[in-house]
Amino acid sequence: MSEVESRKSLVDEPSGQSGARRGSQQKTPDTATTVLGLLPAPELPEKVAAHLAQILPGLLRSEVGESSDWDIEVVCDPLTGGMGDPAEILEEAEKRKHQHGWDFVISITDLPILRQDHVVVADAVLNKGVGTISLPATGGILMHRRTERAAVYVLKELVSGTPRSDNRAGGAPKRSQPRKHVTWRTGRWPLLRYLAPIRRIVPHDPQVAVDVRFVAAPRLHAWLRLLEGMVRANQPWTIFPAFKSVVAVAFATGAYGLIFPTLWQLSDTYGPIRLVALMATSMAAMVFWLIIAHDLWEKQRAGGSPMLMRLYNAATVLTLGVAVVFYYNVLLALFVIAVVLFVPPDLLESRLGHPIAMLDYVKLAWLATSVATIAGALGSGLESDETVRNATYGYRQLQRRKAAREETA
Incomplete structure (x- = not known):
């Protein structure tokens, strides 16, 4: 099948349920297991999600905390992939989280997200255990490394702000709890923190109910990286x-x-x-x-x-x-x-x-x-x-x- 035919078949596909659980580690009696769902669209987001599924279990254990093992499930979802509204993406991601019984879910989009004059890298809704990452905001160069960093940032917020008992399917949403202390280590991305800084803000966005938002900075470089990432997403x-x-x-x-x-x-x-x-x-x-x-x-x-x-x-x-x-x-x-x-x-x-x-x-x-x-x-x-x-x-x-x-x- 040619490249164009492959793209067309993905566009015409009504839904995607090709999920796989990855990143399982050997469990010990004292170690809990946290399940993270990654919800990408086909093509580039799916490739990035596959990379994250391999790297995140060990990375999260070292960056977020050593008291939990991480299982990563990747579900390619063309329906969620067709949405351009950040609020709709988060809403659909929450539905998929309950459907699959995940603790947390991150939707990965290759469309740019601009909110309140900011280039949005990632959003997190703490009481729902839901996040989203915009690939174009990470730029075209070192996209995998920057996406790793964004995913860790989002999960630190979700873990510190969402009670474990509220995450499973059927749990009623509750108000986010006070932020617990989470250690932010800098060993893996020291250079990226200077070349492509990501700033954490608490947005007051009337259209998208988001508790924590990560935006690209400084602003001029953020726009250039966004454009570079949009070109990369078009492959x-x-x-x-x-x-x-x-x-x-x-x-x-x-x-x-x-x-x-x-x-x-x-x-x-x-x-x-x-x-x-x-x-x-x-x-x-x-x-x-x-x-x-x-x-x-x-x-x-x-x-x-x-x-x-x-x-x-x-x-x-x-x-x-x-x-x-x-x-x-x-x-x-x-x-x-x-x-x-x-x-x-x-x-x-x-x-x-x-x-x-x-x-x-x-x-x-x-x-x-x-x-x-x-x-x-x-x-x-x-x-x-x-x-x-x-x-x-x-x-x-x-x-x-x-x-x-x-x-x-």
Whole structure:
């Protein structure tokens, strides 16, 4: 099954119950067992949850307290994955907690959460034993490490603020108890605490009933990390396999252009600045055409956040930009091979009027790649909108766009 078909099957799946209990340790009579449920959507959140399931049992035992062993259950839930409202995510996570009999539950989303001018990394509702983590707020680099840190922070709050007897299924919600003392150790993430600080606040949010919130800081860096994380959530490296036909059209166009000596002479005449400008123009043209041809630019909706719309659009441009850079480099490698194999050195030297070196071949391949990329931009319009959207966006983003289209239909 292709990458695009795999994404589509996940989007169409009505529910996910593929759960697994992990992280069990050998129990002793004096050691209690705490069960943590991780509730991710498919694709990137599910991969992050699988990593957390492996690392968290030992990490929680050392960071939160040694009086309890931890069992981790991962349940991939596409239904919860389609929600974009933080309050709805927390509500559905609580339902899943009671359904599976977990002590605590953390929902993992790959949609950004912006509340009261803060970039939200994680939320915790103490009396319900429920938390949520927003992956984009952790940034695109070292996402796993930052998510580990966010998960430990949330669980420290839940353990210190939620009585054990209130967590099981069927227990009536009670007011959160006074915060117990929890040791905050700094051994695992000393550098991250300086490079990507997370600030704990007690929000007064009228729309989302949250007891403790962790936000990214400082604010400017938080927005940059959020955008970086949104691009990572879209997984731009998965777009290339969906454009096999575009690559074929582009390579055929460039290879045909190599027949004509005019392209050879132009590559010899052009300097590095002109070649770089042509490369940037061709890649920008492809990104622009993909967005226009397949309606990837989000428009402001009634009641929607203008800032969030700008972030989505910026993430789309950057996602496609990363994908097109990868696409360009693959084409460049193909053209270097084609030029070396099919352009005779003697004929190239006679046409250019000077001895040739490997640099001349590289410049010719570079120019051919830029010309082919422009042709590929036009050819990308032949791909279906569904193929391009499934390849460009992550699961939750696809669900969110689908819901937006249904609202405006």
